[in-house]
Amino acid sequence: MRILITNDDGVTSVGLLTLAEIFSKRHDVLVVAPESEQSATGHAITVRMPIWVKRVKVFEHIPVYATTGTPADCVKLGVEVIGEKNIDLVVSGINFGYNLGTDIVYSGTVSGAIEGALLGIPSLALSAPANEDFDYKTAAEFSLRFIEEFDLSLIEKFTALNLNFPPGQIKGWKVTRQSARRYADRFEARVDPLGNTYYWMYGDVIEDDERSDCDYIVVKQGYVSVTPITVFMTNERLLNRLREAAKREEDKIARRSCAQEEG
Amino acid sequence: MRILITNDDGVTSVGLLTLAEIFSKRHDVLVVAPESEQSATGHAITVRMPIWVKRVKVFEHIPVYATTGTPADCVKLGVEVIGEKNIDLVVSGINFGYNLGTDIVYSGTVSGAIEGALLGIPSLALSAPANEDFDYKTAAEFSLRFIEEFDLSLIEKFTALNLNFPPGQIKGWKVTRQSARRYADRFEARVDPLGNTYYWMYGDVIEDDERSDCDYIVVKQGYVSVTPITVFMTNERLLNRLREAAKREEDKIARRSCAQEEG
Helix, strand or coil: CEEEEECCCCCCCHHHHHHHHHHCCCCEEEEEEECCCCCCCCCCCCCCCCEEEEEECCCCCCCEEEECCCHHHHHHHHHHHHCCCCCCEEEEEEEECCCCHHHHHHCHHHHHHHHHHHCCCCEEEEEECCCCCCCHHHHHHHHHHHHHHCCHHHCCCCEEEEEECCCCCCCCEEECECCCCEEEEEEEEEECCCCCEEEEEEEEEECCCCCCCEHHHHHHCCCEEEEEEECCCECHHHHHHHHHHHHHHHHHHHHHHHHHHHC | CEEEEECCCCCCCHHHHHHHHHHCCCCEEEEEEECCCCCCCCCCCCCCCCEEEEEECCCCCCCEEEECCCHHHHHHHHHHHHCCCCCCEEEEEEEECCCCCCHHHHCHHHHHHHHHHHCCCCEEEEEECCCCCCCHHHHHHHHHHHHHHCCHHHCCCCEEEEEECCCCCCCEEEECECCCCEEEEEEEEEECCCCCEEEEEEEEEECCCCCCCEHHHHHHCCEEEEEEEECCCECHHHHHHHHHHHHHHHHHHHHHHHHHHHC
């Protein structure tokens, strides 16, 4: 396969370089990644500013491009320009730090995979615990087997797979749903030497989603969590409830609008 | 109600200021917004850097704070610190430019509302056409009536409403689903005076989603589109299909992993 690899930790990240090296044993790999760290960039794209791209010599046998853009920018450029619209699979990662539960909405790593999905290409996000001793080589080897053995044609349009690795030995993988894992925010106010107030923001994780098929729960059990995620965020159940409410309310508001314009 | 208003166009944007002024006629308004434009920031948060906050005098009667953060940062700070955890409604906008279809995944405006939803507060994103002549006053008056007449308790946890205004006269509002409206990317390569290659990225809109209840279709018909959107992005249908596939494949991969470790 022709595989585009990106990430949000930057082009020098060990997770990305290990993945590129191991995938390149059996596949045609292209790396397009941010030149510097872009964590918690969300699904940003660069608008009103151009994006610089330069080839960097990291490997003899793998083309690696560093850009001033976000992970989503890198995927757009990697698929449509540098990869000449000839990419079979987009892989984003391996990220230093999980993307579980509501992390997904903030994640640059996941946004790389979502961008691949928007371009109609099977796409994976790969994330590992934020642990300096994490064994990226084993995770990359697992990923290589996964992309070869998993039927990638099952992945629907506008959908990507979000994978998270357990900290220790991998027992296997399980299909999961995105959990409600989230954070209780904490803020620390300080005053800078010029007298201006600034805040450090951090958070304590809340893990109260007890459904056994949740992403973080299977990771704790030693499995790779595989969550199919879509770009379509419509809450279908609420959509139906609101349709009922709307029948009553929209008429009321519309009548008032008309009355005001006439009056 | 105590209403927190943010946006991604920055604290001086006419859409935000018009909204704050009109809401303040009948509600207690607090504005916390980026000091400069943050368009297409996606759902970014600021990590590893603090956020500066300063009060700016825009109105006599409405507290307005400008921050160095993203819209999501502004909502966290606005709800939990400046608003002292006493906010009834988060409103993000009125954005200069639509947030329809796949725009949602890139949108700073929508991320403000999603962040409110993550904090458990009813939240709305408001977006208008990118038209200098757009009548923000009428849209803000519509929004005021909407928040007062709509039963906000219907909005489920982890869900926000994404509103888009039509360009001309408002006929009313309709509950919609997020469409597959998206862009065909275009790139223009240039070389800077130092010899480095850079790319301008832009796109042509693709509107081929013909479902009559789609966001962009009702906007074209003159209605305000109201889409309930969730932070939970699991593709449930694919989840079920993958479970079937997983039963076969995970055993295969797990067996190989074990075999390798033993061998």
